Amino acid sequence: MDASLELSTSTGNTSVPRYRIFKIVVIGDSGVGKTCLTYRFYAGRFPNKTEATIGVDFRERILDIEGEKIKIQLWDTAGQERFRKSMVQQYYRNVHAIILVFDVSNPASFRNLPLWLEECRWNAQGQEVPCILVGNKCDLVHQGSSVWAGVKGEQVRKFAEAHGMPFYLTSAKEPEGQRDHVGAIFMSLAYRITRQRTFSYRSEALGSFKLPSRNRKEKEKWACNC
Numbered sequence: 001m002d003a004s005l006e007l008s009t010s011t012g013n014t015s016v017p018r019y020r021i022f023k024i025v026v027i028g029d030s031g032v033g034k035t036c037l038t039y040r041f042y043a044g045r046f047p048n049k050t051e052a053t054i055g056v057d058f059r060e061r062i063l064d065i066e067g068e069k070i071k072i073q074l075w076d077t078a079g080q081e082r083f084r085k086s087m088v089q090q091y092y093r094n095v096h097a098i099i100l101v102f103d104v105s106n107p108a109s110f111r112n113l114p115l116w117l118e119e120c121r122w123n124a125q126g127q128e129v130p131c132i133l134v135g136n137k138c139d140l141v142h143q144g145s146s147v148w149a150g151v152k153g154e155q156v157r158k159f160a161e162a163h164g165m166p167f168y169l170t171s172a173k174e175p176e177g178q179r180d181h182v183g184a185i186f187m188s189l190a191y192r193i194t195r196q197r198t199f200s201y202r203s204e205a206l207g208s209f210k211l212p213s214r215n216r217k218e219k220e221k222w223a224c225n226c
């Protein structure tokens with residue numbers, strides 16, 4: 001599990017931007033809103049139109065975390081089996097965090113979460129990868145209710161707890177002008193993964209960071225039993 005350093009070629013005295021790069025993979029059933037969530041974070045707005053993702057789409061954003069510029073590389077993966085099967089191993093290679101998405105208005109997308117975790121577990125090959133759970137499309141349901149069109153809030157909380165995952169409800173479609181909840185979720189995840197202070201760092205030009213084995217408390221909070 002390596003976070004690579006990016007070096008752009010330098011000429012003369014031009015300073016060389018160096019970023020730690022963090023790969024975040026977004027998974028979940030087709031249609032839950034993975035593209036819209038990643039686009040919202042990348043472009044700051046809901047996309048006008050989306051089509052089913054084929055394989056994977058990449059979106060990158062440079063963030064300033066406590067004075068350090070880092071690059072977040074989002075892998076928006078296909079939810080449809082036929083568009084992902086040949087690529088699955090690539091998704092999980094050197095991943096730093098996983099965002100597992102379901103649609104709060106679609107109970108089937110919640111019921112399928114164990115299958116996604118099974119895929120993580122199978123492909124992460126023993127690595128413990130930080131994982132968060134995101135229930136999207138809150139704009140479609142009455143949020144004051146404990147039942148979201150069939151997905152019970154209590155069930156979701158228990159599922160997240162059982163797998164040691166932080167859990168967020170949001171909407172990629174939340175009208176602009178309101179507080180950017182989607183942005184806050186991504187920023188908080190970026191902050192947490194960059195705070196893994198015990199990364200080991202090889203200082204060669206294209207060196208890498210290695211995720212450490214975390215202490216028990218940290219593991220309980222972040223590992224998704226992948």
Ligand SMILES: Nc1nc2c(ncn2[C@@H]2O[C@H](COP(=O)(O)OP(=O)(O)OP(=O)(O)O)[C@@H](O)[C@H]2O)c(=O)[nH]1
Binds near residue numbers: 035174
């Ligand atoms: N109301 C509402 N609709 C949303 C939201 N997020 C996504 N959608 C809609 O849901 C549909 C599917 O969204 P996508 O982002 O393409 O879903 P996906 O998970 O990337 O789908 P695949 O690429 O097939 O895996 C689109 O019609 C979006 O406009 C949301 O927060 N609220």
